[in-house]
Amino acid sequence: MEHNDADQPLLADDSHTHSDAQYESSGVSAEGLGGLFIWALTFAAGISGLLFGYDTGVISATLVSIKTDLSGKLLTTMDKSIITSCTSLFALFASPLAGVYADSIGRKKVLLVADVLFTIGALCQAFTSTVLGMVLGRSLVGLAVGSASMVSSLYISELAPSHLRGRLVTILCLFITAGQVVAYIIGWLFSSTPGDWRWIVGLGAIPAILQLMTLLFLPESPRWLVQAGYIAEAKAVLIKVFGSDSQAGYKASAVLRAIEEDVAAEAAQLSHNKSDSNFQRALRTMAELCSIDGNRRALIIAMMLQGLQQLCGFNSLMYFSATIFESLSFSSPTLTSLTVAGTNFLFTLLAFSLIDCVGRRRILLYSIPFMITALLGCALAFSHLRWVHSVSSPKDGQSQPSSSASSMSVAILICLTVYTAAYASGIGNVPWQQSELFPLSVRSLGSALATATNWGSNFIVGLTFLPMMETLTPRWTFVIYALVCALGWISVWFIYPEMSGMSLEEVKDLLSDGWGVRDSVRRHESRDT
Numbered sequence: 090m091e092h093n094d095a096d097q098p099l100l101a102d103d104s105h106t107h108s109d110a111q112y113e114s115s116g117v118s119a120e121g122l123g124g125l126f127i128w129a130l131t132f133a134a135g136i137s138g139l140l141f142g143y144d145t146g147v148i149s150a151t152l153v154s155i156k157t158d159l160s161g162k163l164l165t166t167m168d169k170s171i172i173t174s175c176t177s178l179f180a181l182f183a184s185p186l187a188g189v190y191a192d193s194i195g196r197k198k199v200l201l202v203a204d205v206l207f208t209i210g211a212l213c214q215a216f217t218s219t220v221l222g223m224v225l226g227r228s229l230v231g232l233a234v235g236s237a238s239m240v241s242s243l244y245i246s247e248l249a250p251s252h253l254r255g256r257l258v259t260i261l262c263l264f265i266t267a268g269q270v271v272a273y274i275i276g277w278l279f280s281s282t283p284g285d286w287r288w289i290v291g292l293g294a295i296p297a298i299l300q301l302m303t304l305l306f307l308p309e310s311p312r313w314l315v316q317a318g319y320i321a322e323a324k325a326v327l328i329k330v331f332g333s334d335s336q337a338g339y340k341a342s343a344v345l346r347a348i349e350e351d352v353a354a355e356a357a358q359l360s361h362n363k364s365d366s367n368f369q370r371a372l373r374t375m376a377e378l379c380s381i382d383g384n385r386r387a388l389i390i391a392m393m394l395q396g397l398q399q400l401c402g403f404n405s406l407m408y409f410s411a412t413i414f415e416s417l418s419f420s421s422p423t424l425t426s427l428t429v430a431g432t433n434f435l436f437t438l439l440a441f442s443l444i445d446c447v448g449r450r451r452i453l454l455y456s457i458p459f460m461i462t463a464l465l466g467c468a469l470a471f472s473h474l475r476w477v478h479s480v481s482s483p484k485d486g487q488s489q490p491s492s493s494a495s496s497m498s499v500a501i502l503i504c505l506t507v508y509t510a511a512y513a514s515g516i517g518n519v520p521w522q523q524s525e526l527f528p529l530s531v532r533s534l535g536s537a538l539a540t541a542t543n544w545g546s547n548f549i550v551g552l553t554f555l556p557m558m559e560t561l562t563p564r565w566t567f568v569i570y571a572l573v574c575a576l577g578w579i580s581v582w583f584i585y586p587e588m589s590g591m592s593l594e595e596v597k598d599l600l601s602d603g604w605g606v607r608d609s610v611r612r613h614e615s616r617d618t
């Protein structure tokens with residue numbers, strides 16, 4: 090029997106997201122929403138993930154294929170580092186901006202702008218004849234990746250029922266890693282013919298155009314519509330969400346009321362200072378985020394995990410694996426590097442099935458030691474190799490690894506595969522569960538800061554990897570990544586409580602007077618038995 094939730098307090102728990110309260114209060118069953126509409130939405134958001142993955146993965150094969158096609162010279166280490174890392178730098182700027190615009194012009198329009206940027210960026214890279222043009226194209230793609238990664242998950246979380254939202258985060262990661270596999274396959278197929286790298290980068294325009302077309306048929310988020318005063322339109326969207334359900338009209342009204350109350354409560358919260366600019370409001374939320382103990386702890390955990398996800402060095406493989414394998418004299422570096430992308434995708438699938446039952450904390454504590462061992466294995470193998478001193482001109486005769494080194498090259502490939510598998514099972518996914526750490530009032534700012542930490546650290550790794558390999562040697566580069574992982578493991582041990590299976594309310598209580606590690610582990614273990 091349907092419960093008459095329309096008469097109940099709709100937002101009893103402010104730690105729930107809007108859609109938690111909305112869907113729970115409407116008495117909507119999990120089964121009732123598994124319709125075509127939600128799948129269409131997931132697919133549309135998935136294209137953003139695919140683009141994110143494609144545009145970050147594509148650089149690996151591109152760098153080894155450009156040769157002298159840009160500015161009439163071989164790319165220097167600095168050229169490679171800047172071409173690679175400008176994408177993350179612009180993504181870092183774009184994600185908070187996209188958050189602001191998503192509120193003022195709507196979620197869909199931001200996605201639309203992102204798709205246009207993806208397309209122009211891809212074409213700009215495909216047709217450029219200079220390093221500067223390439224940097225411009227990659228920067229446009231960075232703006233697109235930053236906005237799309239932020240807004241697509243927001244858009245979906247406001248439409249999807251709460252029971253689907255957690256899994257959706259990992260589904261987006263699956264799309265990202267699938268995009269990276271596609272990029273690597275295309276990179277491999279097109280890297281042997283001179284000049285074909287233009288296809289590799291240019292093809293990124295296709296999913297963007299596809300998403301643009303999908304967007305024409307998708308609705309705006311009902312929450313944004315209510316906020317902007319389009320109540321009738323919001324109701325029409327909700328009726329579509331409930332689809333063929335016989336009580337669609339009733340349920341849509343209940344959810345609509347929940348959203349209206351939610352928006353009104355938020356407005357009342359801000360009403361004591363209506364004249365505040367967006368900036369002043371952001372400052373106030375920032376103060377709330379940093380001065381309240383529980384919020385501050387949540388922010389520290391979220392930023393620590395996102396920083397660790399990038400500073401452990403994984404994306405140096407994503408961006409430069411073909412360069413590394415070329416330097417190690419593998420006959421097809423782009424095909425060899427497919428093992429990295431493939432392993433990343435397969436083990437993200439594994440994480441998808443394990444993350445809730447094994448637990449986020451436990452999965453990290455188990456997987457990081459494998460990453461450390463594999464990184465140290467790489468360092469050891471590299472120290473037995475005569476490393477190519479200039480990775481930018483690996484075929485210069487005197488810089489090839491000696492013949493006895495080929496078994497070391499295979500050892501490095503194995504270590505990198507183990508490292509990737511361990512990364513994808515844990516730290517590659519867990520940090521994206523960040524929104525569950527924050528209460529509603531500071532959720533978007535907290536998530537934005539954590540996401541900025543991700544892109545900021547990604548930028549640092551992209552910019553420093555090749556110079557570190559050259560100046561510090563590969564051995565010490567990998568030892569440094571192993572040290573970062575060890576520090577990360579210690580931090581997880583001391584400050585990251587086990588969040589799986591907890592309601593958002595429980596999370597809030599847990600962090601309010603301490604890190605809650607022991608308490609959460611005890612609870613999780615008692616649930617296990």
Ligand SMILES: O[C@H]1[C@H](O)[C@@H](O)[C@H](O)[C@@H](O)[C@H]1O
Nearest residue numbers: 262265266404407433517518
């Ligand atoms: O979660 C994703 C995924 O692990 C990708 O493979 C990686 O390239 C991204 O940087 C990360 O955020």
